Amino acid sequence: MKIRNRSERKVREREYFSRRIHGICLGISITAAAVLTVWATMQRGLLVEAREKQAAAELAGQVLRFHVLADSDSERDQQVKIQVKSAVISYLQEELDGKDGLSETKEFVREHLTDITELAQQTAGRENSSDTVTAEIVMDEFPEKTYGDVTFPAGVYEALRIRIGSGEGHNWWCCLYPNLCFTDAVGGVVAPEDKQELKGVLDEDAYEMITCTSDFKIKWFFFSKEQ
Numbered sequence: 613m614k615i616r617n618r619s620e621r622k623v624r625e626r627e628y629f630s631r632r633i634h635g636i637c638l639g640i641s642i643t644a645a646a647v648l649t650v651w652a653t654m655q656r657g658l659l660v661e662a663r664e665k666q667a668a669a670e671l672a673g674q675v676l677r678f679h680v681l682a683d684s685d686s687e688r689d690q691q692v693k694i695q696v697k698s699a700v701i702s703y704l705q706e707e708l709d710g711k712d713g714l715s716e717t718k719e720f721v722r723e724h725l726t727d728i729t730e731l732a733q734q735t736a737g738r739e740n741s742s743d744t745v746t747a748e749i750v751m752d753e754f755p756e757k758t759y760g761d762v763t764f765p766a767g768v769y770e771a772l773r774i775r776i777g778s779g780e781g782h783n784w785w786c787c788l789y790p791n792l793c794f795t796d797a798v799g800g801v802v803a804p805e806d807k808q809e810l811k812g813v814l815d816e817d818a819y820e821m822i823t824c825t826s827d828f829k830i831k832w833f834f835f836s837k838e839q
Contacts, residue, residue, distance in 0.1 A: 637835030743777030
């Protein structure tokens with residue numbers, strides 16, 4: 613009888629230790645799977661971030677921005693900025709009518725920088741400003757900027773930059789090409805025809821990036837392949 617009891621106890625002990633070992637192995641497996649999942653998610657996130665930066669850089673090569681820097685944040689200097697911006701936009705809207713393409717737009721602006729500078733200076737003068745006004749084509753750092761329901765990511769873009777005086781006041785931005793300066797986009801609305809124009813001049817990734825950012829990230833996160 614004692615022998616049988618010892619035998620049964622040993623069997624129970626083996627079963628107990630077997631269950632313990634099984635539980636430990638299962639826990640290790642679950643932990644390892646969780647760690648691998650987190651690592652894979654982080655790697656995929658880094659890939660998406662890298663590809664977003666790549667797409668933003670590619671987008672920057674397809675557009676020409678417009679940047680007006682006020683002398684200061686005083687009410688007077690901000691009013692001068694608005695008047696200069698409006699005068700230059702009206703001039704460019706008329707002169708760029710019928711001109712297609714990024715290269716043609718850049719070429720026109722470069723060839724007429726003197727005219728643009730003189731117009732901006734005269735406009736500032738009419739506002740009783742003695743500030744010196746300059747106009748140039750530069751590579752400029754832009755924050756993320758939304759025009760209506762179109763959002764351009766932060767980055768370095770080529771731009772027509774007009775500086776009034778010190779240029780230390782609040783600034784004004786728009787997109788000169790594709791054309792979002794001459795529409796209601798800066799007031800909060802991007803018309804369907806303007807979006808269609810954007811779609812026609814930007815590549816697919818760039819267009820998706822600025823018009824449907826969340827969908828763009830989701831698509832890249834789940835469906836992109838490492839290159």
